[in-house]
Amino acid sequence: MADTTADKKQDRTAAKLARQIGAFAGLHGGAEGHLAHIGQAGTRIVLVGNDGEWGDLVAPTFAVAQLAAEKAGLTLHEEFDGEFAARVRTGPYEWTRMAGIQLGGQQNPAA
Numbered sequence: 001m002a003d004t005t006a007d008k009k010q011d012r013t014a015a016k017l018a019r020q021i022g023a024f025a026g027l028h029g030g031a032e033g034h035l036a037h038i039g040q041a042g043t044r045i046v047l048v049g050n051d052g053e054w055g056d057l058v059a060p061t062f063a064v065a066q067l068a069a070e071k072a073g074l075t076l077h078e079e080f081d082g083e084f085a086a087r088v089r090t091g092p093y094e095w096t097r098m099a100g101i102q103l104g105g106q107q108n109p110a111a
Helices: 005-027 062-072 092-103
Strands: 031-037 043-049 054-059 075-077
Touching: 005 031, 005 043, 005 054, 005 062, 031 062, 043 062, 054 062
Parallel strands: 031 075
Antiparallel strands: 031 043, 043 054
8 A cells, every 4th residue: 555645744754853863873972762742742852862962853743753763773761760861961051041040050140
C-alpha cells in the first residue's frame, strides 16, 4: 500500500529532526534523550550531550519524535530521572533565567 501524503510528511519531518539530532550529537560527543509530551504543541525531544550540553527539539507528535530518535540512533530514557539529569551541565543563563531566583542564584535585574 502506498504511503499517504500525511505519512510522507511525517517521514520528512522525522528525517529533518533526525539530522538535527545527529548534528547535536556530533558536536557534543554523542547524545542521549528523553521524549516529553507538551500537549497540543507536540512532543519535546530533550537531548543531553556526552559533554553535558543540552538542547531540545519539538516534534508535532509523539510518533514523529520516536521515529526521529530511531532514525538518529538516539538512546532514549523512559524518565528524566536524577541520574540522567545530573549529566546536564548548566551555566549562568540557566541559573539566572530558570532557577536562580528560587535557589539563591543571581537575581534578575529589576524591570
